[in-house]
Amino acid sequence: MAARALINVPPKARRGEIISIRALISHEMETGFRPNATGQLIPRNIIKEFVCTYNGVEIFRAELFPAVSANPYIAFTTRATESGTITMTWTGDNGFSATESVAIAVE
């Protein structure tokens, strides 16, 4: 099943206002340090990178390691500069890739 993401970006903001962006995505973030029932290590399978762009310009980037919890949650801030699209991209092991975009209206 495709990864499910929950994004929270205010739909409207005043120009220059600092807004809060929150993103939650479903992913098991298998650490690679856990043994299965027969004692073998379950291979690592994590999201390694999260990038957020605002009208194409990168405003936030995170490099994730196995110590990030399952179903990673990230919250950060940015200034509302102009109306447009805020896009979030997650990439990781085994070719994992997910993208979500939301619109923001700035007056």
Add this chain to the structure above:
Amino acid sequence: MIRAWRIAAVLAILGGSCPSLAEIPASQRKSGYDFMARGTRAMQDDDTANPGMLSVLDGEALWRRRAGAAERSCADCHGDARTSMKGVAARHPAFSPAQNRPVTIAQRINLCRTERQQAKPLPYESRDLLALSAYVGRQSRGEPIAIAEDENTRPFIARGRAAFTQRQGQLNLSCAMCHDDNWSGRLAGSPVTQGHPTGYPIYRLEWQSAGSLHRRLRNCLTGMRAVAPPLGAPELVELELYLMWRARGMPLETPAVRP
């Protein structure tokens, strides 16, 4: 788990325990939410930070998906779940005349799948069944738990109460000894809650995923070194029925977060 020897040791010092028939008075009933740390409560309160909501979103998509030989989706019969399912989870487990026994939400979903959609039932604890249960449960969030008490349900509630109060397992403990008599105490650093199923399916931090009440009950029984019936077993359904009846009036929190 070995840790449970501590309970037995403590209780032995306290002179064991007389069997408890004392239900927690309504004014003292507290959800597991009240025992959690501030950070965990904040996780539950925010729908965009609550990992259980990911399951609800999956359920919303499944609600609209056609399934089975009948090529029907839940929505085809039940329409908008926000209206048709409002209050439903707060009333389950509910007596099914066709089955002549109480059924849980998960079992009700599977009955619909087999009988109406002509689809295969979803396995217990599967991602899809948890998602649909979470989606249906979410439509009752805030509703007071209200289990019907009538000539059909009374015998099953009684059996559930008997299971809750009987001593069992290698440690000879009953659920009531902790959850009726010693709630607000601590077991190996974790608070002992009153054991009300106010938010299932929950996102349990220990599991790092969503899960059902039956899974949680099996955890408890394993910890007590007692026999854990399989998911969906009649004994677990009766216990769930009793626990929901015992939590009557408390608002449903689905999807809850628990440590």
Add this chain to the structure above:
Amino acid sequence: MAEPIPVETTRRRFLIGATGLAGGMALVTMLPPGRAAATPEATRTAIKAVVGSAPLRKGRIKMELPPLVENGNAVPLQITAESPMTDADHVKAIHVFTEKNPQPNVVSFQIGPRAGTVNISTRMRLADTQIVTAIAEMSDGTFWSDEVEVVVTLAACLEEI
């Protein structure tokens, strides 16, 4: 029946009760053979990879973690920092490390003046009671740190495999 071995054995402590009543409970920490916990040296190496030879000063960055967590699988972490966040003077990056997880790195954030302020939250895993370190890299090349010790308790009833 043999004691079931929980899956996440790196995080488990096996409590062995004395026979009889309350007597002394011996606390035994067992890590399965071959399971590496980050050594203090691995953590120092990871921090050095970020900081290089620059001095690491305490202050200007603040990390909020609960002092006692209910479950080490999902510990809420919030980072704030004092900075005007202008083009000339801002936080460029924030790095988080642990000392006793199997691996020292937790997460790294790259931000810039567009952030407006520094207020970043996430959830992390903690394998054991330990110190978590956050390091902020400033646009002027200086490094600032904060440390929090977190006590991690384990769930009372675990699952059988």
